[in-house]
Amino acid sequence: MKNYIGMPRNEIQELTETILADFYKGQNRQDIEQIDIAYLARFLKMSIVYARFAETDMNKLGYLSDGVQSLRVIENGRTVKRRYGKNTIVLDEYLLRPENEAKRRYTIGHEIGHYLLVLYGYAPAEAAFSNSFDREREYSYEELRDMMKLNESQANEVGSFLLMPFFLMDRYVKEQFANGFVPVYGRYMMYRDTKLKIHRIAEKLGVSFGALRIQLEKMNYLEQHDASEFIEGVAN
Numbered sequence: 001m002k003n004y005i006g007m008p009r010n011e012i013q014e015l016t017e018t019i020l021a022d023f024y025k026g027q028n029r030q031d032i033e034q035i036d037i038a039y040l041a042r043f044l045k046m047s048i049v050y051a052r053f054a055e056t057d058m059n060k061l062g063y064l065s066d067g068v069q070s071l072r073v074i075e076n077g078r079t080v081k082r083r084y085g086k087n088t089i090v091l092d093e094y095l096l097r098p099e100n101e102a103k104r105r106y107t108i109g110h111e112i113g114h115y116l117l118v119l120y121g122y123a124p125a126e127a128a129f130s131n132s133f134d135r136e137r138e139y140s141y142e143e144l145r146d147m148m149k150l151n152e153s154q155a156n157e158v159g160s161f162l163l164m165p166f167f168l169m170d171r172y173v174k175e176q177f178a179n180g181f182v183p184v185y186g187r188y189m190m191y192r193d194t195k196l197k198i199h200r201i202a203e204k205l206g207v208s209f210g211a212l213r214i215q216l217e218k219m220n221y222l223e224q225h226d227a228s229e230f231i232e233g234v235a236n
Contacts, residue, residue, distance in 0.1 A: 006150055007122045009157065009218070015116070016161040019044075029167050034206050037108045037163060046115060047088040048108065050096060054079040062107035063090040064114045087115055102208045109159025114151065116158055123151040163207055164215045172201040173221050182216055186227030 007015075023043050024032060041048055052074040053060055063071050067086030072079055084090055089111040095104035117123035174180045176197040184190055190198075195209075202212040216222055 005122070007117065007120070007154055007157075012154070012157050013161050013166070015120070016158060017165060019116075020162065020165055032168070033204060035163055035165065035168070037105050037112070037206075040162065041089060041108055041112055044112065044115065045087065046112065047085065048091065049084065049088060050091050050093050051075075051082070053092045053094075061092045061095060061103070062111050064088075064111040065090060102202075102206060102211075105163060105206050106159060106208070106211060109163045110155050111159075112162060113155030113158030117151060117154055122154065160211065160215050160218070164205055164212065164219075166219065168205060169215065169219055169221065172204055173216075176201060179223070180221075181223035182221050183225055184222045185225045185230030185233075189227060189230045191230075191233070 020035070020040075023040055038048055051071070053063075054072040054074045063084075065071070065084035065086060065088040067083070067088075070081035070083045071090055073082050073090075074080075075082070089108060091104065091107060094100065095107060114123065170180075173182065177183075182190075182198065183194060198212060198216070199209055202209050205212065207215075
């Protein structure tokens with residue numbers, strides 16, 4: 001069996017930036033406000049369909065078909081096994097709800113990540129699920145191991161850099177923060193106005209606050225301050 005190694009983050013960023021440059025070729029980047037992730041999937045010759053998932057794990061929201069394995073879905077009130085064409089992204093209908101737009105976009109990005117990792121030889125060509133992690137649920141060791149597998153975390157990385165590329169991150173961070181950096185105290189603490197600004201950026205990008213917070217750290221947009229400054233600032 002072939003051993004797969006991880007794609008370095010700098011290579012992931014360069015790959016995604018190159019793909020987006022081709023996707024938006026001929027367009028003025030200042031006119032781009034948000035990555036059309038569904039259209040990008042189709043640009044990459046992938047299909048997107050929606051279905052009612054009937055898997056035992058209710059956290060499974062997205063699926064990338066390998067054209068061989070079947071997915072359990074509900075059709076006409078019955079649970080059936082449905083085989084989809086290769087490189088078809090199947091999304092749970094739950095993601096069609098307006099309040100789930102950021103989650104839907106992130107799931108599509110994640111499945112594109114799986115596709116690209118296979119295409120460039122960093123992951124095996126097999127069907128892949130996208131899971132929504134529930135912090136309140138107790139997971140078995142096997143479930144956690146599967147969710148944290150290298151190809152799952154790498155698919156998240158690829159999806160994140162597609163949804164939050166440098167040219168948009170840099171523009172929006174500089175719009176909200178005069179010096180181009182986001183102040184953070186200690187490891188996680190931020191003032192309320194800072195969080196509100198991050199929320200504004202997240203809305204523009206079509207992602208969640210949590211996903212953007214992680215991406216800001218990955219791309220070195222956080223300006224570190226001592227935790228004691230936060231306590232003193234609130235007190236004053």
